[in-house]
Amino acid sequence: MSNKLVSVKDYEIYAVKTLPKTVLGYYTSGACEEYTLSQNKQAFNRLRIIPRMLRNVCNRDYSVTVLGNRVRIPIGISPCAMHKMAHEDGECASAKAAGKHGAIFIHATLSTCSIEEVARAAPDTIKWFQLYIYKDKEMTKTLIRRAERAGYKALVLTVDAPVFGIRYIDIKNNFSLPSHLRLGNFTEEKSVISKSDGSGLTNYVTSLFEEKLVWEDVKWLKSITNLPIVVKGILSVADAKIAADIGCHAVFVSNHGGRQLDTAPASIEALPSIVKEVGHRIDVYLDCGIRHGTDVFKALALGAKMVFLAQPILWGLTYDGQKGVEDVLEIIINEFDNTMALTGCRTLADIEKDMVVHESIYSKL
Ligand SMILES: Cc1cc2nc3c(=O)[nH]c(=O)nc-3n(C[C@H](O)[C@H](O)[C@H](O)COP(=O)(O)O)c2cc1C
Incomplete structure (x- = not known):
């Protein structure tokens, strides 16, 4: 049998076999019973695509303008901490791979390459910076200024x-950042996630992140930067509405890959009502559970302007650094292109909401 890797699943199988136990645990774990983690994929599988025929699908084009920038495809890389645990080139490799495909790269606060290193490595990639607000507001401000100076296009x-x-997996494994690695955006004690009893990352977050975060902090953020603000982790219509009302540029429907609140809805389940409420006012993006081109199509049909993915990028990175990430993106893009052609869609505007239905409508037949 050939060892050729042809699907995202193949890359996942390779990574699962290869990565050290603690790294794999960190990359794959969800919260508690991992119910939301599993639903992120299953919810996509409960949707059916109804294709249209005879609509001339020659010269397909998926380009779209997002926060003022034209991108070749509505697919990007979600912020994801600590890429160097997968490959020594870390986020620099992933950002370069995104650029090769004209995709957006979101650089995480808790990255192992710095804001500036990624900017230097991938000057032509459209980069956004994912922000965690630290208790130390001055330090948070410094991160924002660094992202602005380095040419990042959104927060x-x-x-x-x-x-x-x-x-639980991280707790069992006493997860910490391997001692030869550092969080690239920081120095001294903020750059290490030390070994401790339980998850070292949880201890890091508890001691440094702002637990008192409220919507006033989002207003504060707006007041100190001109970069567009995307609020990531929205699952309710009420919060999406507040984000739109206070002038955020986009909401990012996400349950953090099932890693935060277990039994929260799958992102694709939460999407339609949020699009209905705010989709005519601001952009709506989505991540969690995207593994196939058909998933991309479903999310776009239900109103997302862009989709993003995290875990598949880590599998590609583990396999072969930048080249591996390029290959994984290529697989998803190719599957999406195939889905577009087979559904009679030449451009994103041809995708119609009623082309995606819940499987339950067929059980009534
Ligand atoms: C290993 C790992 C680390 C992550 N780190 C961050 C992070 O630092 N900041 C953040 O906003 N989201 C983080 N996420 C969540 C992703 O941005 C994203 O919401 C989610 O993983 C997307 O789902 P997918 O992995 O099914 O594509 C992380 C996800 C994973 C798997």
Whole structure:
């Protein structure tokens, strides 16, 4: 049998076989019973795509303008901490791979390459910066100024982590950042996630992140930067409405890959009502559970303007650094292109909401 890796699943199988136990545990774990983690994929599988025929799908084009920038595809890389545990080139490799495909790269606060290193490595990639607000507001401000100076095009404020989710695997493994690695955006004690009893990351977050975070902090953020603000981790219509009302540029429907509140809805389940409420006012993006081009199509049909993915990127990175990430993106893009052609869609505007239905409508037949 050939060892050729042809699907995202193949890359996942390779990574599962290869990564050290503690790293794999950190990359794959969800909170508590991991119910939301599993639902992120299953909820996509409960949706069916109804294709249209005879609509001339020649010269397909998926480009779209997002926060003022034209991108080639509505697919990007979600913020994800500590890429160097997968490959020594870390976030620099992932950002370069995103650029090769004209995709957006979101750089995480808790990255192992710094804001500036990624900017230098991937000058042509459209980069957004994911922000955690630290108790130390001056330090938070410094991160924002560094992202602005380095040419990042938006701030993605993660709001679903005032405390960290309970990830039993990390607790069992006493997860910490391997001692030869550092968090690239910081120096001294803020750059290490030390070994401790339980998850070292949870201890880091508890001591440094702002637990008192409220919407006033989002207003504060707006007051100190001109970058567009994307609020990541929104699952309710009420919060999406507040974000739109206070002038955020986009909401990012996400349950953090099932890593925060267990039994929260799958992102794709939460999406339609949020799009209905705010989709005509601000952009709505989505991540969690995207593994196939058909998933991308479903999310776009239900109103997301862009989708992002995290775990598959880590599998590609583990396999072969930048090249591996390029390959994984290529697989998803190719599957999406195939889905577009087979559904009679030449551009994103051709995707219609009623082309995606819940499987339950068929059980009544
Ligand atoms: C290993 C790992 C680390 C992550 N780190 C961050 C982070 O630092 N900041 C953040 O906002 N989200 C983080 N996320 C959540 C992702 O941005 C994203 O919401 C989610 O993982 C997408 O789901 P997917 O992995 O199914 O594609 C992380 C996810 C994973 C798997």
